[in-house]
Amino acid sequence: MSRRKLPDSPLFSLDPPVPDFSFELSARRDGFWPVAGADEAGRGPLAGPVVAAAVILDPDAVPAGLNDSKLLRPDQREALFAEILATATVSIASSSATRIDTTDILKASLDAMRRAVHGLATAAGFVLVDGRDLPPGLSCHGKAIVKGDSRSVSIAAASIVAKVTRDRMMARADATFPAYGFALHAGYATERHRVAIDSHGPCSLHRMSFRPFRQV
Structure with missing residues (x-):
């Protein structure tokens, strides 16, 4: 897969906006480096964990095609996942359904992101987080960016890692709980999933x- 040269600022284009490196470069100009992106996958499903990832990209080896994981095909996510793991510093954490139930989905998601950031082999000097909230207890400065997975390549990379990891976890769960079809819908509230819940509890x-x- 080819890699792209990152501009210091996004160029004007009639094409739909894509993530760039401008937030990361702004943090570096302010004296913060390295910069990690953090995102989660699985806030909406009825089943399974919420999974968070933190990614520090190598500015000289940024995979081409990074974008919000929801905008990519499964085969694109898988290919980018492999390249991100080969070229970047990556950490993954999750919060189980039990943890979600004993706190709430927002707190469980933010806690998973905090643990992912703190689990990086190289400590982040700054973290860019998708959404409106920074995880409490971060050991570095950070910035929350609404729709950050379509604005920052680091957050986009984290969104891909979190999504692919969670999908694989739910595919493995399908072998243990075959009645629910987790490999097909990853725990989301599809009609098939709801019918299975009605039938099996x-x-x-x-x-x-x-x-x-x-x-219940």
């Missing part, structure tokens, strides 16, 4: 604090 991976289960 919830399993240990289901988030009992979510609406369909609150009265």
